[in-house]
Amino acid sequence: MNYSSVAVLGAGSWGTALSLELNSKGHRINLWMRRKEQLDEIIKTKNNEKYLPGVDIPTNINLTIDIIEAVKDTDMILLTVPTQKVREVIKSIKPYIKPQQVIVNAAKGIEQNSHLRISQIIEEELPQQPYAVISGPSHAEEVVRNMPTTVVIASKEREIAEFVQDMFISSTFRVYTNPDVAGVELGGALKNVIAFGAGIADGLGFGDNARAALMTRGIREIARLGKAMGADLATFAGLSGIGDLIVTCTSMHSRNRRAGILIGKGKSLEETLKEIGMVVEGITTTKVAYELAQEYNIEMPITKEIYNVLYKDTDPRDAVTNLMTRSKKHEMEEIVDDSSINW
Numbered sequence: 646m647n648y649s650s651v652a653v654l655g656a657g658s659w660g661t662a663l664s665l666e667l668n669s670k671g672h673r674i675n676l677w678m679r680r681k682e683q684l685d686e687i688i689k690t691k692n693n694e695k696y697l698p699g700v701d702i703p704t705n706i707n708l709t710i711d712i713i714e715a716v717k718d719t720d721m722i723l724l725t726v727p728t729q730k731v732r733e734v735i736k737s738i739k740p741y742i743k744p745q746q747v748i749v750n751a752a753k754g755i756e757q758n759s760h761l762r763i764s765q766i767i768e769e770e771l772p773q774q775p776y777a778v779i780s781g782p783s784h785a786e787e788v789v790r791n792m793p794t795t796v797v798i799a800s801k802e803r804e805i806a807e808f809v810q811d812m813f814i815s816s817t818f819r820v821y822t823n824p825d826v827a828g829v830e831l832g833g834a835l836k837n838v839i840a841f842g843a844g845i846a847d848g849l850g851f852g853d854n855a856r857a858a859l860m861t862r863g864i865r866e867i868a869r870l871g872k873a874m875g876a877d878l879a880t881f882a883g884l885s886g887i888g889d890l891i892v893t894c895t896s897m898h899s900r901n902r903r904a905g906i907l908i909g910k911g912k913s914l915e916e917t918l919k920e921i922g923m924v925v926e927g928i929t930t931t932k933v934a935y936e937l938a939q940e941y942n943i944e945m946p947i948t949k950e951i952y953n954v955l956y957k958d959t960d961p962r963d964a965v966t967n968l969m970t971r972s973k974k975h976e977m978e979e980i981v982d983d984s985s986i987n988w
């Protein structure tokens with residue numbers, strides 16, 4: 646195995662967990678954070694108390710607040726800042742990036758105003774730069790405790806995907822590859838909307854039936870939009886699709902689900918965000934997904950109701966009633982609408 650050097654940009658829970666994962670494989674890690682107080686605290690306590698408490702940060706991970714120093718001469722740049730901050734971070738390092746440095750995105754979202762996926766932001770800012778995305782069911786809290794985890798790396802170029810696969814793969818962190826960048830990025834972003842909804846249902850006191858319904862009908866609307874946006878349908882049955890949807894809708898580690906639970910219990914969005922204290926991507930992605938559904942003329946009833954709760958003050962109970970009392974449907978509308986099928 647060749648050891649490489651990696652700049653991890655963002656020392657939240659995911660950036661910290663992936664730094665530890667790569668460090669355990671012998672790669673040299675520069676972990677960048679923007680705040681000096683956070684740097685001082687980690688140096689002093691050997692812990693990232695705010696984002697990943699109770700986990701020792703190995704002293705051979707190089708911690709820095711100098712982003713240019715962090716990315717200089719590295720083989721791979723791993724983006725672990727929230728989606729809406731990716732462009733600003735990329736702009737700040739753009740003049741210092743060399744053509745061979747591989748950008749790997751680990752954030753799960755879509756840019757708010759442009760509606761661009763992260764690969765498309767990178768393409769705009771750094772055309773021709775080798776790019777991959779890492780996604781799949783993987784909570785930081787379990788990854789750092791070496792609990793078995795599977796993820797997928799998507800890249801247009803097979804050798805880039807395989808390079809990144811080799812960088813990460815270990816006996817507890819199994820990595821697959823996939824050429825469908827759009828499908829992997831969209832699955833990772835859109836599952837957060839449904840997980841937020843599953844949280845709302847839990848917060849309202851509903852049970853496993855409601856959660857299973859949201860997951861099953863949710864993956865269907867994700868796939869419908871994904872297909873219209875050029876993704877491969879099969880990807881939504883994979884780790885970055887149904888796999889990540891399952892983990893996020895069922896885990897108490899999920900920030901999106903936990904935020905939904907608080908909303909379902911009647912807390913305001915402001916109180917909810919304060920209580921979670923970490924990025925809740927699904928809140929922005931709900932708005933983007935709602936707008937994309939209109940743009941592509943795709944029916945996304947669950948997304949629409951979550952949008953109404955978040956942005957139009959709809960009472961979550963009314964949103965549930967709206968979903969349950971829609972006009973009756975076939976389960977597989979696309980199949981039944983096919984006139985070649987006699988049913």
Ligand SMILES: NC(=O)C1=CN([C@@H]2O[C@H](COP(=O)(O)OP(=O)(O)OC[C@H]3O[C@@H](n4cnc5c(N)ncnc54)[C@H](OP(=O)(O)O)[C@@H]3O)[C@@H](O)[C@H]2O)C=CC1
Pocket residue numbers: 655656657658659660678679680683696725726727728730733734751752753754783784785786922923924926
């Ligand atoms: N946590 C997880 O288990 C997983 C998360 N992800 C994805 O990874 C991404 C990051 O999530 P996560 O680590 O959980 O988030 P956290 O809330 O734990 O951390 C966010 C990090 O981003 C930093 N940050 C925020 N704004 C800026 C900015 N303008 N410039 C630079 N840095 C900034 C924060 O720094 P500061 O403290 O200074 O604000 C913090 O270090 C999300 O897209 C999430 O969906 C994907 C898989 C698993």
Ligand SMILES: O=C(CO)COP(=O)(O)O
Pocket residue numbers: 753781782783784837840889892893898899900901902924925926
């Ligand atoms: O994407 C994730 C797990 O795969 C993390 O989800 P949350 O942001 O909801 O915690």
